[in-house]
Amino acid sequence: MLDNQLYKALNIQSDNELKNVAKILKIPLSTLKYYAERNIFPSEADANKMCEYLGIDILELQLKLGSIDYNLLKKLMNHSKEIRSLIEDEEPQEEKEKKSVDLVFTTDYGKMYKGDCISLMQTMESNSVDLIFADPPFNLDKQYESGYNDKVSEQEYLQWTEQWLLECVRILKDGGAMFVWNLPKWNTYISTTLNRYLEFRHWIAVDIKYRLPIKNRLYPSHYGLLYYIKGSKPNSFNESRLPLEICRHCAGDIHDYGGYKDKLNEKGINLTDVWDDIPPVRHSKYKTRGSNELSLKLLERIISLASNEGDTVFDPFGGSGTTYIASEILKRKWIGIEIGPTEAIKQRFEDIEWQREYIKDLQSNSNVLFTEKIKKKRIANGHWTPETIGKKKEKQQSLKI
Ligand SMILES: C[S@@+](CC[C@H](N)C(=O)[O-])C[C@H]1O[C@@H](n2cnc3c(N)ncnc32)[C@H](O)[C@@H]1O
Numbered sequence: 001m002l003d004n005q006l007y008k009a010l011n012i013q014s015d016n017e018l019k020n021v022a023k024i025l026k027i028p029l030s031t032l033k034y035y036a037e038r039n040i041f042p043s044e045a046d047a048n049k050m051c052e053y054l055g056i057d058i059l060e061l062q063l064k065l066g067s068i069d070y071n072l073l074k075k076l077m078n079h080s081k082e083i084r085s086l087i088e089d090e091e092p093q094e095e096k097e098k099k100s101v102d103l104v105f106t107t108d109y110g111k112m113y114k115g116d117c118i119s120l121m122q123t124m125e126s127n128s129v130d131l132i133f134a135d136p137p138f139n140l141d142k143q144y145e146s147g148y149n150d151k152v153s154e155q156e157y158l159q160w161t162e163q164w165l166l167e168c169v170r171i172l173k174d175g176g177a178m179f180v181w182n183l184p185k186w187n188t189y190i191s192t193t194l195n196r197y198l199e200f201r202h203w204i205a206v207d208i209k210y211r212l213p214i215k216n217r218l219y220p221s222h223y224g225l226l227y228y229i230k231g232s233k234p235n236s237f238n239e240s241r242l243p244l245e246i247c248r249h250c251a252g253d254i255h256d257y258g259g260y261k262d263k264l265n266e267k268g269i270n271l272t273d274v275w276d277d278i279p280p281v282r283h284s285k286y287k288t289r290g291s292n293e294l295s296l297k298l299l300e301r302i303i304s305l306a307s308n309e310g311d312t313v314f315d316p317f318g319g320s321g322t323t324y325i326a327s328e329i330l331k332r333k334w335i336g337i338e339i340g341p342t343e344a345i346k347q348r349f350e351d352i353e354w355q356r357e358y359i360k361d362l363q364s365n366s367n368v369l370f371t372e373k374i375k376k377k378r379i380a381n382g383h384w385t386p387e388t389i390g391k392k393k394e395k396q397q398s399l400k401i
Helices: 005-009 015-025 029-038 044-054 058-065 070-078 080-089 117-122 154-171 184-194 258-263 296-306 322-329 343-350 353-364 372-380 386-400
Strands: 102-106 110-114 129-134 172-182 199-207 222-229 312-315 333-338
Touching (some): 044 058, 070 080, 102 343, 129 296, 172 296, 322 333, 322 353
Parallel strands (some): 129 172, 129 312
Antiparallel strands (some): 199 222
16 A cells, blocks of 8 residues: 555655654645545645655656656656666666466467466567457456456556556557547546557447446446547448437337438438447346456447458457457457456357357347337337338329429
């Protein structure tokens, strides 16, 4: 807990020292802990107290805390030569022992490894994968079968996040796409890193309620799906259209399309950056393991959108293997890795057929305004369809003649 930039800056090494320093600085202990644990730069008054205590100025405090605004960044850039030489003089860090990764099984299209994703990526060539999808742990103190520690300090989580992100950036091909699934809070940091190397395309809000409402907060109801590409032009962008949203009971319209019905594209509605049709995986038939499994529908959409058959997909955080199953079915080569047990993923491949059917069904229900089933229900309930609108128009025109 005390391995933290602010504590280091204030030379705090124990809980007792922390209490003492808080007393000397006349900053409540809880506020000091808040700054440290949440990586928040202290308020002006508190920053001044710290500077006085340390005998430094604000600029040095900013540097010590790694809180670099544009003003300071400009100064650093202007002194790049001197700073570079200072860094050169530092002792080289001892290289950490490389963790091994093991190939556990292969399929027609994929290779599944067990181990640490960063170690695997370090063995992969630069510019070698077409699409990356990453759904990392969220540092929420969840229990993982791997025993993975999901509650580290924010600083540690963010450092680790930057490390795997940079490896992903390196192995992504020019024109390749990278998607990251996370809580909006972590996505704000992830974007700060990715914006430096990749081209931002979208922050897709995927409407899934994942917690109970929290007092004094808005009800969190979306995950952020970040979508970036390497370079300015995507290699693949296969946009598919969605059916019109209709009433679940009577299959009638939810919105009033007035005189615009005949202008609606018969292939369906444009995909937007708000996805509210992705189900949480709850049904036991569709759920293959613990609580972190994502919907195949989500992965089918991402992989179909941003890659083509024969492309290579990489997902550094295997979980139950949703990305790998979807890639296999969609005929993409894939590379998978999971630090925890991989038996459930293997089992999922042995049971791939119903998942193939599920994806086939999804695909037959896209790029149409109404599915055949819905069309029948609409006709039975007296609602319009593209065909009835076409007939009405023809009739009006013949009356005009
Ligand atoms: C949120 S889950 C991914 C769920 C997955 N998207 C799915 O649909 O099943 C994150 C997974 O990453 C694994 N993990 C954590 N750290 C890892 C690492 N360094 N390398 C590889 N896998 C890791 C965890 O064990 C966990 O299974």
